[in-house]
Amino acid sequence: MMTLRKDITKPATKNMATNVLLDANIVLDFLLKRKDYEDVRKVMVLVVEKKITAFISASILHIVSYWLTKSYGSAKSKDLLLLFLSDVRIIDANHEIVNVALTSQIDDIEDALQYYTAIHHRMDFFISRDRKFQEQAFTVLPVRNVSEFLKLFS
Secondary structure, three states: OOOOHHHOOOOOOOOOOEEEEEOHHHHHHHHOOOOOHHHHHHHHHHHHOOOEEEEEEHHHHHHHHHHHHHHHOHHHHHHHHHHHOOOEEEEOOOHHHHHHHHOOOOOOHHHHHHHHHHHHOOOOEEEOOOHHHHHHOOOOOOEEOHHHHHHOOO
């Protein structure tokens, strides 16, 4: 089984207890080693070192598993996801959260579902590359890209 931890070095960071929801594109950047892999890896260092606690929703897991399976096949994808989930927790939405999300002013349904799930579970940050989504966020739960989030720990 491959390990994700071998790719992670340990930079100096501030010691903050922070809960973050990782958007699907962030998880895919890490697991598929896409263009923003190095920055996302730094976030995962914070997770592994328990400086932050990372979460994804079950629907993000579903999206990520689809793309991983297309790239790596089912067996390797399952191994990667099990390893990833040893450091990342899953949260989910209930009927009420879905109703609130669908009646919200956030245009993108998936973004709205993730955002209100994160609010319900008292996340401190939502990490996403989606600029439009960042502009629609409320102060109660800021949406940051990876580099903006990492600046909080430098």
